Amino acid sequence: MSLHSEGKNVTQIICTVDVVLLTLQPQGLQVALLQREHEPYRGAYALPGGFIHPQEDANARAAAMRMLRDKTGIAMPYLEQLASFSGIARDPRGWSVSIAYYALVAASVIQAQAGLRWADVDANLELPFDHKQIVDTAVARLRSKSQYSSLPCHLMEEVFSLPQLQRVYETLLGEEINKVSFRRKITEMAILQEVEGQTDERSAHRPAQLYRLKPEFRQQLQMSARGFRLGHDGAN
Amino acid sequence: MSLHSEGKNVTQIICTVDVVLLTLQPQGLQVALLQREHEPYRGAYALPGGFIHPQEDANARAAAMRMLRDKTGIAMPYLEQLASFSGIARDPRGWSVSIAYYALVAASVIQAQAGLRWADVDANLELPFDHKQIVDTAVARLRSKSQYSSLPCHLMEEVFSLPQLQRVYETLLGEEINKVSFRRKITEMAILQEVEGQTDERSAHRPAQLYRLKPEFRQQLQMSARGFRLGHDGAN
DNA sequence: GAAATAGTGTCTATAAGACAGTATTTT
C-alpha cells in the first residue's frame, strides 16, 4: 500500500472545471449553456467547462477563467468556487471530478453567440452529467448569500441606483424588502460610492442617485451585520 | 482541440482528498495530524488524506470517509465538503487537486494512536503542502457557521447540557453570549430533545437538563433566523 | 399642478440583552 504502488494501479481520473455563469434578466435568473461539440452528449446544451490543462492552468480557478474567456468571451466576472462534484456515476467516461465555479455578470455583458443560450434557472432544465445539480447548488448559494452579503451587487451594471439594487435583491430573495431598512443596511455595509450623472431613462419622476461598487469590493464580499432577509428559513 | 486529442496530451493530475478533523478540547480547537509514511514530506505531520481510489470510492465524500476510518478509526463523524485546492504549486509531484473536507467529532471520540497527534489550530503550525491554508479555511468556515447555525452541536458529546453547548459556542465565536438570548435561539431552532439523567459530575449546585441532537439533524444543519453573533464582523 | 418615483423622518413593532429573581443541588 505504498504511494508508488498505488500510483501505478490508479485508474485515470477525469479532472474538469465547470462554470455556472449567471445573470439577471427581467424574466429572471439565467444560466449560460453551451452546445457540446464532442461526445458524450454531443449537441446537448451543458455548462461551460472542460478539462484542466496542467501546462496552461496554474490552478482550477485559472482554468475556470480560461474557459469563460474562450467559450463566452467574458474576461472579468465575479468568480467564486462553488463545490466539487465527483464520483464514478456522473460521467459515462469514468471516475471524474468537476471543480465547479459560479460567475456573476451584468446583463449587458452577455452577447449573442453561436451555440450559447441562456436558460431560466427555475425552468425544468434537462442537462447532461450532473449539471442540473450543479446549477441548483449555485442558485441556492447565490440566494443564500443574498440574504446577508453584497453578492447581488455583482449582477449589477457598472453604475446603478439603489432602487435598481433593491429590485435585484428582491428578485433573488423572492420577497419584498422594506425600503428604509434596505437603504440603512447598504449604507452600513459601506460598499458603494456615489457617481455623478443620471440614468439614461428620461422618465416623469425624480431620477435616482447613481452608485458604483467601491473597487475594493470588486472581488471581496461584504457581510451585513444581520442580513436582509425577513423569513426564518434556513439555507446553504 | 478535440476531447480525444486533449485526452492523450494531458499530464496526469494527482487527485487526493484531505480531511480537517477537528475537536474541541479544554485548551481550544484541535486538528488531527498524521505522520506521513511516504515521500514527499515523509515523517512530517500533515492532514489525514490520500489518493482517491476509483475502484473503491464511489465519490470524494466516500474517499474522505474511508481515510478517516482507516487512518483514525473514526466512522461516523459530521463531515462536510470544505473546498478544493488545486494547482501546479501545491505538491512537488506535480499538478494536483485536493478535495478537502472537514469533520467534527466530540473530544471523547479521539483515542491515542501511533503517528496521530492533535495540534491547536491557533498555534503557528508548519504543515507540508498547503495544509496550513486548508486548516485555516476549515477553521474560518467553522467559526463563520457558528454565528448562525447548529454546526457546533457536532463537537458535543452524544448527550450534553445547554450551559456546555453555550460554552462551546462562546469558545468558537470568541465572545460571551447572553444566556437568555442563547437559550431562546436554541429553542427556536428546535434541534434538541430532552434526555433523562444527569451529568456524571457530582457538584454542589443544580444539575443541568441534558439534551441530545434530534436524529434528523445528525447530518443536516439548522440555521438560526438571526444568528448568535454580537459583533458586526463579516466572515466566510 | 398632476403623476410618478426617489429619498427621509419618525413612530411602532419585534428581537436581543441586562438583570434580578427562583430552583435545585452538595456540603
Next chain:
DNA sequence: AAAATACTGTCTTATAGACACTATTTC
C-alpha cells in the same frame, strides 16, 4: 443555611418595519 450553578420572568435597549412626508423630475 451557604454556595454554586441552572433556569426563568421581565424590563430596557437596539434593530427592523410601517407609514407618511418631502424632493425632484416630466408632461
